[in-house]
Amino acid sequence: MAEAQAFVTLATTDAYSMGCIVVGKSLRRHETSRKLVVMVSPSVSRAARLALEDVFDEVVVVDVLDSRDKAHLTLLRRPELGVTFTKLHCWTLTQYSKCVFLDADTLVLCNVDELFEYEELSAAPDPGWPDCFNSGVFVFRPSLNTHNQILEHAAQYGSFDGGDQGVLNTFFSDWAVKDIRKHLPFVYNLTAGAVYTYLPAFQQYGHHAKIVHFLGGTKPWHLSYDPQAANESSFRHSSDNFEQFINLWWVEYYSKRHLDVKQDDKNEDHVRLHSHQPVQQLVSPQTHQSPSQSLKSSAEAHHREMITPSPPLQDLTLDSLTISSSEKPEESNILIDVLSGGETEETPVVSPPSEKESERTEPETAEDSAMAAGEAAAAETEEDDLEHRRMWEEGRADYMGKDAFDNIMRKLDLFLD
Numbered sequence: 001m002a003e004a005q006a007f008v009t010l011a012t013t014d015a016y017s018m019g020c021i022v023v024g025k026s027l028r029r030h031e032t033s034r035k036l037v038v039m040v041s042p043s044v045s046r047a048a049r050l051a052l053e054d055v056f057d058e059v060v061v062v063d064v065l066d067s068r069d070k071a072h073l074t075l076l077r078r079p080e081l082g083v084t085f086t087k088l089h090c091w092t093l094t095q096y097s098k099c100v101f102l103d104a105d106t107l108v109l110c111n112v113d114e115l116f117e118y119e120e121l122s123a124a125p126d127p128g129w130p131d132c133f134n135s136g137v138f139v140f141r142p143s144l145n146t147h148n149q150i151l152e153h154a155a156q157y158g159s160f161d162g163g164d165q166g167v168l169n170t171f172f173s174d175w176a177v178k179d180i181r182k183h184l185p186f187v188y189n190l191t192a193g194a195v196y197t198y199l200p201a202f203q204q205y206g207h208h209a210k211i212v213h214f215l216g217g218t219k220p221w222h223l224s225y226d227p228q229a230a231n232e233s234s235f236r237h238s239s240d241n242f243e244q245f246i247n248l249w250w251v252e253y254y255s256k257r258h259l260d261v262k263q264d265d266k267n268e269d270h271v272r273l274h275s276h277q278p279v280q281q282l283v284s285p286q287t288h289q290s291p292s293q294s295l296k297s298s299a300e301a302h303h304r305e306m307i308t309p310s311p312p313l314q315d316l317t318l319d320s321l322t323i324s325s326s327e328k329p330e331e332s333n334i335l336i337d338v339l340s341g342g343e344t345e346e347t348p349v350v351s352p353p354s355e356k357e358s359e360r361t362e363p364e365t366a367e368d369s370a371m372a373a374g375e376a377a378a379a380e381t382e383e384d385d386l387e388h389r390r391m392w393e394e395g396r397a398d399y400m401g402k403d404a405f406d407n408i409m410r411k412l413d414l415f416l417d
């Protein structure tokens with residue numbers, strides 16, 4: 001019997017592939033010891049697949065399954081979700097004994113390998129109907145037998161929401177009441193909707209978020225940070241708490257770290273910092289656009305990204321920076337760099353991906369950006385900084401305090417001055 005375990009995600013389009021990249025990178029950032037698998041349909045472009053291969057241990061091509069259940073999908077107002085039946089193919093990954101499925105629109109905030117201690121079918125409640133589980137994060141055991149049974153069940157009963165979540169909830173129909181151990185804590189599948197409907201709970205418990213799920217029609221890759229809109233009270237009211245996660249999503253999307261630490265070739269030399277590794281590049285989210293404008297431009301940016309897998313910025317190596325790489329032998333974390341003022345030798349280059357090449361602002365020299373970073377670092381005492389870093393590494397980032405969106409933005413902006 002297979003012993004290996006894996007995190008599994010899915011993309012049937014290039015846009016959802018962007019999400020998978022973030023799922024994979026965020027799992028690697030937090031040093032999962034499990035394999036990473038992405039299922040893709042043949043409609044995913046070659047460029048997108050190549051980008052996925054950099055992050056995932058396995059890219060598995062699967063056929064698209066479609067519920068074609070217009071009636072129910074219309075009820076859900078999401079005509080595109082029939083294709084989520086494709087998710088059911090995850091049960092065919094029998095080279096693994098146990099897996100954790102993560103939707104492509106999730107972002108992992110800390111190491112969540114403990115999820116493998118749960119049994120099939122474990123999942124968190126859906127915020128819309130808590131007696132249903134949300135199928136964006138679930139623990140399962142691959143089995144061709146179960147796969148067949150679920151497909152037969154789907155053929156016979158359909159899906160009450162037209163997507164996989166409806167099928168899975170009627171198939172694992174005793175989830176709500178049978179075994180509380182199969183209820184994942186909500187922090188493993190924290191959705192924006194829950195923030196809006198129960199803000200005090202988010203303020204109380206949001207610090208413990210482990211996986212954020214961008215459930216709904218608008219995904220991070222459709223959006224960009226808009227500081228102007230964020231200051232308008234209506235916008236602020238509804239979304240300022242969740243907005244920071246969109247920013248983190250973009251930071252993760254553009255981060256380059258961890259691409260070369262796939263489990264297979266993971267060894268000490270790879271994991272530790274090495275002076276000839278390309279310098280971490282960080283591209284801040286797009287700015288100065290209304291959400292509707294950015295919908296269009298981020299699609300264009302995505303297009304660019306998929307055609308040219310590397311970001312449209314020049315690659316720097318540590319050799320081109322004047323700061324010594326020997327001062328800090330520890331692998332640094334790009335988010336820590338940003339949050340703590342970027343005082344490490346791997347000063348990230350921050351530049352907004354603007355529509356026109358000429359609009360791009362870049363630090364004049366690496367020294368300039370390093371100096372700005374140095375000043376920012378001085379504002380924080382070393383002790384605070386160490387504690388902050390330790391908390392971050394333990395996955396206890398204070399997204400609503402020190403690591404709040406505004407602080408991240410402020411520190412990102414320092415690099416642009």
Ligand SMILES: O=c1ccn([C@@H]2O[C@H](COP(=O)(O)OP(=O)(O)O[C@H]3O[C@H](CO)[C@@H](O)[C@H](O)[C@H]3O)[C@@H](O)[C@H]2O)c(=O)[nH]1
Pocket residue numbers: 009010011012013016080081083084087102103104105134135136137161162163164165166214215216217
């Ligand atoms: O065109 C698509 C649409 C979806 N997906 C994949 O299917 C997942 C689910 O779709 P998503 O857009 O994330 O759905 P949600 O907005 O999260 O909506 C809910 O409803 C869906 C349908 O039941 C469930 O699959 C979700 O887990 C549940 O959270 C995505 O994350 C992708 O992995 C694709 O690859 N291509």
Ligand SMILES: [Mn+2]
Pocket residue numbers: 103104105106136213214215216
């Ligand atoms: Mn989802």
